[in-house]
Amino acid sequence: MNDTLWQLEPATAAKHRLYKRYLDGYWAKMLQPNGAGNSWPKVTYVDAFAGPGRYLGGEEGSPVFVLRRLLDHTARGRMGLRPNRVQLVFIEKRRDRYKHLVKELGAKFGDLSALPVRVEVVHGEAAAETARALDHLQAWGNPVLAIFDSWGNVNVPLTLLERIAANRGSEAIVTFGPNWFNRREDQNAEQLDDVFGGREYWQRADRESSTDERWRAWLSTYRDALGRAGFEFQLQFEVVPHTGQPLYLVHGTKHVAGVEVMKDAMWTVDPEAGTLFRDPRTRGAESVGQLDLFGSGGGVHPELRELIVQRLDDGAITVEQLRDWLVRETARWLGKHANAAVKTMCDEGAVHVEPTGQISKRSVIRLR
Template structure:
């Protein structure tokens, strides 16, 4: 049976390497998100809006079970507030299977699982949102949006999921389909609602598959940024092929990016931008040679000014880098005389939180006598 038929006709289907990478991203992100959110707030919600049946024929758990297991196995679990896990799935047979899978988990008073009656995301989003926020707009809600097709998650619905001040979305962007079909006649009628505008068109100028897929991911992120949101992206690939799809994070809070950057660097120690399905779990060969060029360029642009650590750390996060990368680049610049810690004068480490760094241009350090 072909895979498309398997997905259409069977209740459960076989997993694939891309799914494993996607679930690794989920697990790492959830580890961090739960650690931060559930120790700060008494209650939070994760909505798995395209939940699936909760298991694959070859054994791995589906995303709703991945979420529940990450919660139950978390090292800080005892200190957590309550997590509501709301699941929506269109097909009755998959809903039934999902309920069976959840019944196998140990019960926990802190984990409130609710599998909704079968229904479609577009119809149920307002109801899900009301349930997820528990009567308070400020309740943190993480939406997992992982459909099978472009049409079931247009940008207008994604925006609705981000209406609350602590709403976040982790979205599967179909960059392979976008790349293949973007120039087909009438496909713009699908693309424009998917992106919430026609800014996707800039990506079509790219000829190479990989570059065009990245350009679609960037365009989608720009649409989110224009709404004042912070975003991250990660390409899910097989081996040296270009990405099949991208996972896009949208968050109101920069702290969300601080969880996202370590995830992407853990899965892709070379650039932090995309993992191959066959290497995602392997230890990185490149840890010693992290690609931090973007950050290097950004920091050099501060020449002639003094910057506070918070500003630099925030800039690093927006470029999908962690504080450890910031310190690496500062070390490199300091060795060339281009960065100096001016405050505090005495410290146990070179770049402590709260420090102030003054930047210089290469001309400032050139030896005029030579």
């Protein structure tokens, strides 16, 4: 069977829409000088499960659209593209797909060595080749964005993520297919120990028997692992396409700006395509797709409401603490959403705010 290329699944298309938005924001932030005029000397992007660069229907694979959008970026003139500053690495294990990717990139971009960025296409195993490429490109010490986009047999050792997280300004994105959470028998325990950093960290998730809870348990176990690896901020969410199977994504970053760029991307993904992003913390069947602070029936968006109630169930907090919690702990909500939601929930009588009157960051909120 020739399966070098395959059909683009709706969940992958949804993920691609998210990546496109996210990377547009990422490059703009990482490559342009900041307000003080400083910029990173080097930024390295790794797509460790790169694929063949194209789908059966002719759609672009991630290496192709990532490179194309970087070269066509509206801020390109201010981004200081130079081969020794901006480096992209694409790794693919299957020789046929690797060859296809090389051909595809050549057809789309011509001689890669003539581009204003450095592009390395590598044939081999994701984890080993990521470390080797980062050595060879002298990427350590500067920001690395590594994407581990496997079909579910995630076998990227946590030690590699730790090395990446030790770099300033670095980020990692790891995706999981739905089957990953159901079939543990085909993964050996030693491999899971490597992925999660020790048996004590994953055994509890493995004991979860309810199908609906398994993905939540494993996803948050992986999210915690990224935290232990040194990514101070972690997001986890389910990408629910219009039709077909969902997929799951965990994002780890060293900076709150990374969280903001990812959340902004979720908020701006084209609603027409029907992509939904679901926070694993919420149980509701409520579609949390088109993002609007206020749900269709008016009032606070049901997902945001459910999350705030969950948090307040643990006790009273200040508005500032709620803002911080929304940024760090929820998939899509930003600090700026706290005030308006608290005000509406207070007007409705769902929460009590002290002192009464103007809501400030020091106001204390509790459930009524």
